[in-house]
Amino acid sequence: MPTYEYWCPKCKKEFELKRPFSDFNKPAYCPICNAEGEKLISNFASKTGFNLQVPGKPFRKQE
Numbered sequence: 347m348p349t350y351e352y353w354c355p356k357c358k359k360e361f362e363l364k365r366p367f368s369d370f371n372k373p374a375y376c377p378i379c380n381a382e383g384e385k386l387i388s389n390f391a392s393k394t395g396f397n398l399q400v401p402g403k404p405f406r407k408q409e
């Protein structure tokens with residue numbers, strides 16, 4: 347089962363979720379605050395031809 351990465355705008359943290367590929371487009375909820383997370387696009391996803399972009403990636407720039 348693939349692992350997907352999400353970004354919680356409330357916690358300002360990434361979290362990961364293992365879920366079937368068929369659930370890829372379903373909302374993911376933060377395990378800490380239960381807010382809806384934003385999907386992060388992994389290399390895996392981009393290679394499969396998805397053309398989804400997460401606008402800005404401030405969490406990446408902070409690192």
Ligand SMILES: [Zn+2]
Nearest residue numbers: 354357376379
């Ligand atoms: Zn959260």
